[in-house]
Amino acid sequence: xxxxxxxxxxDGGLGMSETDRVKAFSDGVFAIVITLLVLELRVPExxxxxxxxxxxxxxxxxxxxxxxxxxxxxxxLNHHALLRLIRGTTLALNWINLGILFGAVIIPFPTAxxxxxxxxxxxxxxxxxVALYAASAALMSAPWLLFFGYLHRHxxxxxxxxxxxxxxxxxxxxxxxxxxxxxxxLLGWFVDPVLGLVGIIVMxxxxxxxxxxxxxxxxxxxxxxxxx
Amino acid sequence: xxxxxxxxxxDGGLGMSETDRVKAFSDGVFAIVITLLVLELRVPExxxxxxxxxxxxxxxxxxxxxxxxxxxxxxxLNHHALLRLIRGTTLALNWINLGILFGAVIIPFPTAxxxxxxxxxxxxxxxxxVALYAASAALMSAPWLLFFGYLHRHxxxxxxxxxxxxxxxxxxxxxxxxxxxxxxxLLGWFVDPVLGLVGIIVMxxxxxxxxxxxxxxxxxxxxxxxxx
Amino acid sequence: xxxxxxxxxxDGGLGMSETDRVKAFSDGVFAIVITLLVLELRVPExxxxxxxxxxxxxxxxxxxxxxxxxxxxxxxLNHHALLRLIRGTTLALNWINLGILFGAVIIPFPTAxxxxxxxxxxxxxxxxxVALYAASAALMSAPWLLFFGYLHRHxxxxxxxxxxxxxxxxxxxxxxxxxxxxxxxLLGWFVDPVLGLVGIIVMxxxxxxxxxxxxxxxxxxxxxxxxx
Amino acid sequence: xxxxxxxxxxDGGLGMSETDRVKAFSDGVFAIVITLLVLELRVPExxxxxxxxxxxxxxxxxxxxxxxxxxxxxxxLNHHALLRLIRGTTLALNWINLGILFGAVIIPFPTAxxxxxxxxxxxxxxxxxVALYAASAALMSAPWLLFFGYLHRHxxxxxxxxxxxxxxxxxxxxxxxxxxxxxxxLLGWFVDPVLGLVGIIVMxxxxxxxxxxxxxxxxxxxxxxxxx
Numbered sequence: 001x002x003x004x005x006x007x008x009x010x011d012g013g014l015g016m017s018e019t020d021r022v023k024a025f026s027d028g029v030f031a032i033v034i035t036l037l038v039l040e041l042r043v044p045e046x047x048x049x050x051x052x053x054x055x056x057x058x059x060x061x062x063x064x065x066x067x068x069x070x071x072x073x074x075x076x077l078n079h080h081a082l083l084r085l086i087r088g089t090t091l092a093l094n095w096i097n098l099g100i101l102f103g104a105v106i107i108p109f110p111t112a113x114x115x116x117x118x119x120x121x122x123x124x125x126x127x128x129x130v131a132l133y134a135a136s137a138a139l140m141s142a143p144w145l146l147f148f149g150y151l152h153r154h155x156x157x158x159x160x161x162x163x164x165x166x167x168x169x170x171x172x173x174x175x176x177x178x179x180x181x182x183x184x185x186l187l188g189w190f191v192d193p194v195l196g197l198v199g200i201i202v203m204x205x206x207x208x209x210x211x212x213x214x215x216x217x218x219x220x221x222x223x224x225x226x227x228x
Numbered sequence: 229x230x231x232x233x234x235x236x237x238x239d240g241g242l243g244m245s246e247t248d249r250v251k252a253f254s255d256g257v258f259a260i261v262i263t264l265l266v267l268e269l270r271v272p273e274x275x276x277x278x279x280x281x282x283x284x285x286x287x288x289x290x291x292x293x294x295x296x297x298x299x300x301x302x303x304x305l306n307h308h309a310l311l312r313l314i315r316g317t318t319l320a321l322n323w324i325n326l327g328i329l330f331g332a333v334i335i336p337f338p339t340a341x342x343x344x345x346x347x348x349x350x351x352x353x354x355x356x357x358v359a360l361y362a363a364s365a366a367l368m369s370a371p372w373l374l375f376f377g378y379l380h381r382h383x384x385x386x387x388x389x390x391x392x393x394x395x396x397x398x399x400x401x402x403x404x405x406x407x408x409x410x411x412x413x414l415l416g417w418f419v420d421p422v423l424g425l426v427g428i429i430v431m432x433x434x435x436x437x438x439x440x441x442x443x444x445x446x447x448x449x450x451x452x453x454x455x456x
Numbered sequence: 457x458x459x460x461x462x463x464x465x466x467d468g469g470l471g472m473s474e475t476d477r478v479k480a481f482s483d484g485v486f487a488i489v490i491t492l493l494v495l496e497l498r499v500p501e502x503x504x505x506x507x508x509x510x511x512x513x514x515x516x517x518x519x520x521x522x523x524x525x526x527x528x529x530x531x532x533l534n535h536h537a538l539l540r541l542i543r544g545t546t547l548a549l550n551w552i553n554l555g556i557l558f559g560a561v562i563i564p565f566p567t568a569x570x571x572x573x574x575x576x577x578x579x580x581x582x583x584x585x586v587a588l589y590a591a592s593a594a595l596m597s598a599p600w601l602l603f604f605g606y607l608h609r610h611x612x613x614x615x616x617x618x619x620x621x622x623x624x625x626x627x628x629x630x631x632x633x634x635x636x637x638x639x640x641x642l643l644g645w646f647v648d649p650v651l652g653l654v655g656i657i658v659m660x661x662x663x664x665x666x667x668x669x670x671x672x673x674x675x676x677x678x679x680x681x682x683x684x
Numbered sequence: 685x686x687x688x689x690x691x692x693x694x695d696g697g698l699g700m701s702e703t704d705r706v707k708a709f710s711d712g713v714f715a716i717v718i719t720l721l722v723l724e725l726r727v728p729e730x731x732x733x734x735x736x737x738x739x740x741x742x743x744x745x746x747x748x749x750x751x752x753x754x755x756x757x758x759x760x761l762n763h764h765a766l767l768r769l770i771r772g773t774t775l776a777l778n779w780i781n782l783g784i785l786f787g788a789v790i791i792p793f794p795t796a797x798x799x800x801x802x803x804x805x806x807x808x809x810x811x812x813x814v815a816l817y818a819a820s821a822a823l824m825s826a827p828w829l830l831f832f833g834y835l836h837r838h839x840x841x842x843x844x845x846x847x848x849x850x851x852x853x854x855x856x857x858x859x860x861x862x863x864x865x866x867x868x869x870l871l872g873w874f875v876d877p878v879l880g881l882v883g884i885i886v887m888x889x890x891x892x893x894x895x896x897x898x899x900x901x902x903x904x905x906x907x908x909x910x911x912x
Contacts, residue, residue, distance in 0.1 A: 021255055021308055027705055028259025028484075031712025034789065035720065036263065041793040043800045051801055051809035055816070069789070073782040077775070080705055091305070098301040105262065105297070109269040116271045117279055125279035132283070249483055249536055256487025256712075264491065319533070326529040333490065333525070337497040344499045345507055353507035360511070477711055477764055484715025492719065547761070554757040561718065561753070565725040572727045573735055581735035588739065 019089050022097055026079060029101045033108065034072045037065055040112055057119075064115035067201065068107055074208045075104050082144075085151065085167065087159040096146045103140030110136045114197075126193035134185025134200060141177035148174065173210055177203065247317050250325055254307060257329045261336065262300040265293055268340055285347075292343035295429065296335055302436045303332050310372075313379065313395065315387040324374045331368030338364045342425075354421035362413025362428055369405035376402065401438055405431065475545050478553055482535060485557045489564065490528045493521055496568055513575075520571035523657065524563055530664045531560050538600075541607065541623065543615040552602045559596030566592045570653075582649035590641025590656055597633035604630065629666055633659065703773050706781055710763060713785045717792065718756040721749055724796055741803075748799035751885065752791055758892045759788050766828075769835065769851065771843040780830045787824030794820045798881075810877035818869025818884055825861035832858065857894055861887065 040061060046054035079100065086093070110133040117129035151157055151167040158167060180203050188196015268289060274282035307328065314321070338361040345357035376399040379385055383392050408431050416424015496517060502510035535556065542549070566589040573585035607613055607623040614623060636659055644652015724745060730738035763784065770777070794817040801813035835841060835851040842851060864887055872880015 017312065021251060021311075023705060024252060024255040024708060025259050025304060027708040028256050028487075028712050029263055031484075031709050032260055032263040032488075032716055033266075034785070035713055035716040036267070038717075038789050038792055039267075039720070039723075041790070043796045046805070046809070048806045049808040051797070051805055052812040055797070055812065069782075069786055073779075076709065076782075077778055080701075080778070083705075084701065094305055094308070095301075098297075098304075101262070102297055105266050106269070108266055109271075112271045113279070113283070121274070121279055122276045124277040125274070128280040128283065245536075245540065249479060249539075252480060252483040253487050253532060256484050256715075257491055259712075260488055260491040260716075261494075264495070267495075322533055322536070323529075326525075326532075329490070330525055333494050334497070336494055340499045341507070341511070349502070349507055350504045352505040353502070356508040356511065473764075473768065477707060477767075480708060480711040481715050481760060484712050485719055488716055488719040489722075492723070495723075550761055550764070551757075554753075554760075557718070558753055561722050562725070564722055568727045569735070569739070577730070577735055578732045580733040581730070584736040584739065 017089055019083055019086065022089050022094060023083060026083075026097065026101060027076075030072060030076045030079070030104060033104050034069060034076070037068050037072070037108055037111070040108065040115070041065055060119040061115045064111050064118075067204070068111040070208070071204050072104060072107060074204060078144075078207060082147065085159060085162050085170075086157045088157060090154075090157070092150060093147070093157070096143050096150060099143030100140075100147065103136070103143065106136060117193075123193065127189050127196075130188030130193045130196035130200070131185045134181045134188060134196060137200065137203065138178050138181035138185065141174040141181065144174035145171060145178070173207070177207065180206075245317055247311055247314060250317050250322060251311060254311075254325065254329060255304075258300060258304045258307070258332060261332050262297060262304070265296050265300070265336055265339070268336065268343070269293055288347040289343045292339050292346075295432065296339040298436070299432050300332060300335060302432060306372075306435060310375065313387060313390050313398075314385045316385060318382075318385070320378060321375070321385070324371050324378060327371030328368075328375065331364070331371065334364060345421075351421060355417050355424075358416030358421045358424035358428070359413045362409050362416060362424060365428065365431065366406050366409035366413065369402040369409065372402035373399060373406070401435070405435065408434075473545055475539055475542065478545050478550060479539060482539075482553065482557060483532075486528060486532045486535070486560060489560050490525060490532070493524050493528070493564055493567070496564065496571070497521055516575040517571045520567050520574075523660070524567040526664070527660050528560060528563060530660060534600075534663060538603065541615060541618050541626075542613045544613060546610075546613070548606060549603070549613070552599050552606060555599030556596075556603065559592070559599065562592060573649075579649060583645050583652075586644030586649045586652035586656070587641045590637045590644060590652060593656065593659065594634050594637035594641065597630040597637065600630035601627060601634070629663070633663065636662075701773055703767055703770060706773050706778060707767060710767075710781065710785060711760075714756060714760045714763065714788060717788050718753060718760070721752050721756070721792055721795070724792065724799070725749055744802045745799045748795050748802075751888065752795040754892070755888050756788060756791060758888060762828075762891060766831065769843060769846050769854075770841045772841060774838075774841070776834060777831070777841070780827050780834060783827030784824075784831065787820070787827065790820055801877075807877060811873050811880075814872030814877045814880035814884070815869045818865045818872060818880060821884065821887065822862050822865035822869065825858040825865065828858035829855060829862070857891070861891065864890075 041058075044051075044054040044058055082100075089097070110129070114129045114133050117125040121129070148167055148171040152164060152171070155164050155167075158164070181200070184196050184199030184203060186196075187199055269286075272279075272282040272286055317325070338357070342357045342361050345353040349357070376395055379395040380392060380399070383395075386392070386395065409428070412424050412427030412431060414424075415427055497514075500507075500510040500514055545553070566585070570585045570589050573581040577585070604623055604627040608620060608627070611620050611623075614620070637656070640652050640655030640659060642652075643655055725742075728735075728738040728742055773781070794813070798813045798817050801809040805813070832851055832855040836848060836855070839848050839851075842848070865884070868880050868883030868887060870880075871883055
């Protein structure tokens with residue numbers, strides 16, 4: 001309806017619509033996923049006087065909770081920066097965004113598997129859990145790649161001040177994610193689960209540090225300075 | 229309050245109000261439903277070293293999760309397009325919208341029943357589960373039909389650029405849903421549960437492909453081109 | 457921040473701020489409560505071939521789900537109309553609003569108790585469950601009464617076109633709720649639980665029918681016609 | 685995108701962006717956490733006719749629910765006032781805000797531990813639970829301290845009408861929280877768990893009473909009067 005009142009620049013026949021509801025829906029999904037993680041933190045079974053020891057035994061669950069909270073926080077920051085690149089959305093972009101949200105929504109599951117394997121499983125279980133987590137994270141990169149590819153092919157969607165070269169440059173990050181999460185999974189499966197886990201944490205840190213896109217680089221600084 | 233400041237066109241005595249809170253509430257409900265699905269994915273019970281096999285055993289749950297995620301995504305896209313048709317809401321439309329949300333909110337339940345029946349039940353259980361799913365999906369079409377019917381009777385609610393013929397044409401889709409989901413349920417109950425399941429998946433794909441309304445058709449292209 | 461840019465009319469020293477975040481937070485809470493209800497619908501335990509019978513046995517749960525969904529829908533519609541009365545909020549109103557949300561948030565609990573008592577308990581359990589539900593619903597009316605009382609004492613908060621007499625007239629509804637839910641609870645406890653349950657359902661219908669305030673009455677029509 | 689259209693005052697090279705999505709995401713998280721608390725309220729196991737007694741036995745859970753609801757309400761009110769201080773956000777502020785949300789998200793867990801310890805545990809369990817709750821609450825103060833410190837170092841982020849002295853004055857509150865929650869935890873651990881619990885409730889009341897910042901004081905009145 002707002003679109004009817006403020007027409008804005010022509011959309012090149014894309015059938016572009018506002019991003020308001022996409023943002024509201026996405027923020028809702030991220031807010032819920034990051035909050036649902038706490039449901040994994042349960043009061044452990046304990047005998048009288050043993051609560052403290054029982055809580056201590058749940059250490060891996062707490063670590064998994066903190067890592068997943070940070071991870072979803074990182075994805076939200078990345079998504080925040082992603083939607084600032086565009087001035088409108090299309091049916092195709094809405095589907096790609098659903099793919100991005102799918103990746104975020106499933107995080108609690110491989111996280112719970114990971115926590116369970118390190119708390120109660122043996123090495124074979126830990127291999128499987130690390131491989132599952134890495135595979136999920138690698139697949140999660142795919143819709144981001146599609147998003148940047150779509151933007152590259154439809155520059156009319158870019159917000160004013162964002163140029164095509166910037167959108168193209170961003171593709172490096174999901175490609176890195178796809179490859180290195182895959183590598184971490186292979187390491188965890190074939191070499192050592194703890195090594196794979198370290199690889200996963202390094203990758204989350206990488207995405208945290210680059211969450212604003214390539215803003216820190218010379219191109220990013222140029223675009224970022226103008227865009228905001 | 230905004231309504232008080234920007235009166236807008238007369239509402240023909242409908243007692244029309246803004247759609248902002250309806251959108252926010254609906255987006256919240258969709259975001260929560262699509263995210264709650266992940267709660268169905270639980271770490272399975274497993275013996276040391278058997279995690280991978282235990283995860284493999286949960287295959288039907290994962291499939292049900294993916295189908296339901298896509299289904300709710302499709303409903304959200306349809307709802308997104310639906311609310312772009314109107315420039316305001318009324319008490320009656322708010323009730324009809326609650327009916328639409330009711331349909332979305334219950335999805336996780338027949339989905340869980342379906343996953344359970346195909347993972348653990350026999351053919352009789354699968355018939356019951358497919359029939360329940362199809363009946364839920366068919367009933368879910370009813371409030372959409374009411375919505376389009378209401379719009380048809382109250383053209384003053386249509387957003388500028390959307391005409392009555394367009395609103396009438398949209399009624400074909402929930403009618404199709406009501407009939408074909410019903411048919412899928414009957415097939416699943418009387419003939420074969422797997423056949424019914426295939427019918428359900430075909431219907432979800434149908435709603436996915438027409439989520440932007442009849443925009444792809446000649447009438448839709450006309451309206452869509454002007455509306456956005 | 458918007459307030460800093462668009463000062464609006466003076467607030468009479470109330471320390472008034474925008475209602476945007478109150479709406480967003482409240483809509484979020486309502487959306488989550490209405491969606492969480494579905495978590496009460498669980499796949500029942502069943503033997504091979506007994507799924508349909510097991511589902512049938514859960515009838516009271518489904519009825520409780522539908523009633524609670526409608527109830528929270530009614531509260532949302534009432535809240536929607538409530539916040540349209542004001543042009544800003546204060547710290548005191550935010551606290552009263554938290555009280556209103558508290559009433560909405562606890563609904564799933566007495567609902568689950570009610571469903572359990574009618575599915576598995578005896579008459580004594582049903583009395584207790586009906587009394588608990590009615591007491592919750594009666595207490596839920598209290599913050600609405602505070603809200604209308606506060607508006608009456610601070611007419612500077614009223615949106616333009618809403619007059620003091622209208623705000624005073626609305627107080628009749630939470631008072632009715634407080635008294636009649638209390639009566640339903642007493643009937644359910646001392647006379648018959650089913651009678652109390654009928655009283656509760658009648659009250660929900662009453663709030664549904666008056667969700668837009670006294671708009672249908674002569675005063676309401678006057679105000680409603682001007683306000684929207 | 686709005687930023688591109690309405691440039692606003694220069695941001696001093698901070699890479700500032702709008703606060704809209706931060707507000708929406710934060711409101712979503714608060715709404716979910718405050719609503720998830722109700723999941724802790726479960727229908728107790730009971731024999732025929734014993735529902736009322738079984739409900740009565742759950743007293744500590746209900747008290748924990750009410751205290752936690754009020755606590756998260758207080759944090760939301762504080763957060764509401766916090767974001768009114770700024771006119772834009774940065775990557776660093778977004779991370780600090782995630783830290784604030786982390787503190788809110790974990791509340792249900794120490795709350796559940798507390799309720800369990802007082803319902804089923806012995807004094808040693810209660811000591812552990814009170815110490816855990818107090819430690820969580822004390823740590824929760826840390827990101828608020830970072831927020832005010834960051835604002836103090838980057839006055840360009842302050843909303844118009846908010847001065848540096850005001851931002852500096854607010855730091856007193858998280859420092860008080862850090863120290864006094866720590867003290868309550870030590871009292872609960874070394875002296876008496878009930879004493880620690882009282883200390884926690886006093887602190888929640890303190891944050892409730894000062895939720896609008898130092899507005900009640902002479903400085904706050906000055907700033908508050910101008911700011912809104």
